[in-house]
Amino acid sequence: MNAEAEGFARFVEVRERSLQRTAWLLTGDWALAEDLVQTALARSWPRWERIRRRDDPEIYVRRVLVNTWATWRRRRWRGEVAAAVLPDAPAPGDVAAEVAVRMAVRTALGSLTARQRAVIVLRVFDDLSEAQVAQVLGCAVGTVKSTTSQALAKLRDDQRLAELMEYEAR
Amino acid sequence: MNEIPTSEMERQLRILMNVASGEPPRPVSVGAVRRRVIRRRLAECAAAATALALIAGVSAAFASQPAGTTPAASRSAANPPRYYLQQAAPQVSGAVVRSTATGRITGTVRCPRPAVGAVLMSVAPASNGIFFIVCEKALRHHSTTVFTDARIYRFRLTNAGRVSHGYFLVRGGDLAGLTAGGFAVTPGGIAVTPDGSELAVIAYPATASAVSEVIMINTRTGAHAYWHGMARVPGKVWYGFGSLSLTADGRELVFLAQPRCIKGAGAPACHAAGGEEIRALSPAGRGGQIGSSRLLMKQAWIMRLDVGYINGAVISPDGSMIRLAVVSGSTARKASSSVSVQQVPAATGRHPSVLYRMLTGNGFSYRLFSADPSGKYLIFDAGPSRRSVNGWIDHGRLVPLTPRAGNDISFEAW
Numbered sequence: 111m112n113a114e115a116e117g118f119a120r121f122v123e124v125r126e127r128s129l130q131r132t133a134w135l136l137t138g139d140w141a142l143a144e145d146l147v148q149t150a151l152a153r154s155w156p157r158w159e160r161i162r163r164r165d166d167p168e169i170y171v172r173r174v175l176v177n178t179w180a181t182w183r184r185r186r187w188r189g190e191v192a193a194a195v196l197p198d199a200p201a202p203g204d205v206a207a208e209v210a211v212r213m214a215v216r217t218a219l220g221s222l223t224a225r226q227r228a229v230i231v232l233r234v235f236d237d238l239s240e241a242q243v244a245q246v247l248g249c250a251v252g253t254v255k256s257t258t259s260q261a262l263a264k265l266r267d268d269q270r271l272a273e274l275m276e277y278e279a280r
Numbered sequence: 281m282n283e284i285p286t287s288e289m290e291r292q293l294r295i296l297m298n299v300a301s302g303e304p305p306r307p308v309s310v311g312a313v314r315r316r317v318i319r320r321r322l323a324e325c326a327a328a329a330t331a332l333a334l335i336a337g338v339s340a341a342f343a344s345q346p347a348g349t350t351p352a353a354s355r356s357a358a359n360p361p362r363y364y365l366q367q368a369a370p371q372v373s374g375a376v377v378r379s380t381a382t383g384r385i386t387g388t389v390r391c392p393r394p395a396v397g398a399v400l401m402s403v404a405p406a407s408n409g410i411f412f413i414v415c416e417k418a419l420r421h422h423s424t425t426v427f428t429d430a431r432i433y434r435f436r437l438t439n440a441g442r443v444s445h446g447y448f449l450v451r452g453g454d455l456a457g458l459t460a461g462g463f464a465v466t467p468g469g470i471a472v473t474p475d476g477s478e479l480a481v482i483a484y485p486a487t488a489s490a491v492s493e494v495i496m497i498n499t500r501t502g503a504h505a506y507w508h509g510m511a512r513v514p515g516k517v518w519y520g521f522g523s524l525s526l527t528a529d530g531r532e533l534v535f536l537a538q539p540r541c542i543k544g545a546g547a548p549a550c551h552a553a554g555g556e557e558i559r560a561l562s563p564a565g566r567g568g569q570i571g572s573s574r575l576l577m578k579q580a581w582i583m584r585l586d587v588g589y590i591n592g593a594v595i596s597p598d599g600s601m602i603r604l605a606v607v608s609g610s611t612a613r614k615a616s617s618s619v620s621v622q623q624v625p626a627a628t629g630r631h632p633s634v635l636y637r638m639l640t641g642n643g644f645s646y647r648l649f650s651a652d653p654s655g656k657y658l659i660f661d662a663g664p665s666r667r668s669v670n671g672w673i674d675h676g677r678l679v680p681l682t683p684r685a686g687n688d689i690s691f692e693a694w
Contacts (some may be wrong), residue, residue: 119310126308131301140305147308152316208299215300234290235297262289275284275292 118158122151125168128236129175135231136179138216146182150175172236173246176228183224214270221268226261233258360657360672363441364681364694365389365403365411371690372418373398377441380672380694383682386441391415394429401427402469403693406476407653409437411693412450414467414481427466430455432481432497450479452502455495458483467495471524471533474597474653478530478565482522494524494533496565505567507533514544517552519559519570525651526564528597533564534576536593555579556590558602558629576602577629582622583608592649594658595626602626603635603658605649609642617644619662621673636673640664647686652694659694661686 133143391398432453523536588608609617643665670686671678
């Protein structure tokens, strides 16, 4: 394996979980999240030598990931999805609380527009700076600020999310 | 909730998101990404190859397409016209349109007039899917059939192979009252320029003593010009003629002439050696005497007279080549008969090249020979005795048309 391929493999190994979690927050589905991450990485790999020279290759990959998700969102069937196995598989142990959080977060994020959702996930969950989010989304920093503000205002109105936040605050 | 500062809300939200997203069920491996890249590249290569093949195909089709043709008449080097007109016995009042590729009947052609007793006598194709037909009325008169009310109509085929918007009487095409030398005439064979502007039709006299004529019709003005046939004078060479064709510019009217020595009591001997001749009248639209025609070639220049005949001839649209339907069969050498399509340069009339030949054994049959307006695609219906084969000539092969057996076909054109 040459240095370039080795560098890419190392990046995937280290960052794939984080990327998958971002992808899950965007899509709300693990299968789609995995598909999205694979697609983003597959698109990045042929340009890896160029990407590698950048200060932060992850920003580039996340940009590809968000853009791919935005494209999918426009094109993909968003109605009923056929599944080979039952999606509600029984989980081990008592995971009621975790499920409640997952459902609340997914519903709250689902109430946002695509741009608001991407901004919140990148800004809050991935902890990117406003400038980095602007770079990923290809927009002005001011747009990121205003979009973040609008998204947070909408999330404040989400009753279930508010209850969970109060619980977390205690 | 409104009391929570933004930074605190972001912190709590981050915690909730962390909990919600949890751990991915399985990791994304580099191998999976590589496989996806390979699949993606293969798909791109396949798409590029398909696109190149399509572009090459479309370019080739456009390169060989004559200017100004519509899809109905579009054709490439490998593709003959999509439809052909066919009349087969016992049908007389009309014809059918068939798909060249499948043989399926896509439409019917009928003489619009007269309503009763109409006979579709002949057909000539022009470009853009336009055809000209000669319609007449057949009347039984004692033991013979007399044809009257001759009219020439024009129609166009749609892309689906059906007659579009009906039939139009050609300007100058009403030949119902036509006479020649005081005798009624019967229009017969027809030829037209690819643009449909000039039309030639043979007018046969109702009596044997009268002369045949070729009527030139300018379909834009309706003007007629007449090429008068020769009177049959004992002791003189007389030309029977048929198989008309016109060059694309309408200047040359080419026909197959059969010189015959008219015999008569006390008439001097005359000499009509040389077999069939291909002759040209120029300028075609002027009219005059057919006897003043120019000799383009003689049968004797390309083959022995005692072994065959020239049964049909078509001039190419540019006037450079004459395509001939030739049948031959030697009585001395049985089982050596053949039918063929040959071409000779119009400038020399010599050195024929064979476009298609079929060995027919002992004897032969010949039904028809015609060319499309581009002159590239030739229909040939000939073959062994009483077993004529209907097809078109493609690089030395006879590609069958429907029906394959051509014995009952009266005419075909595309």
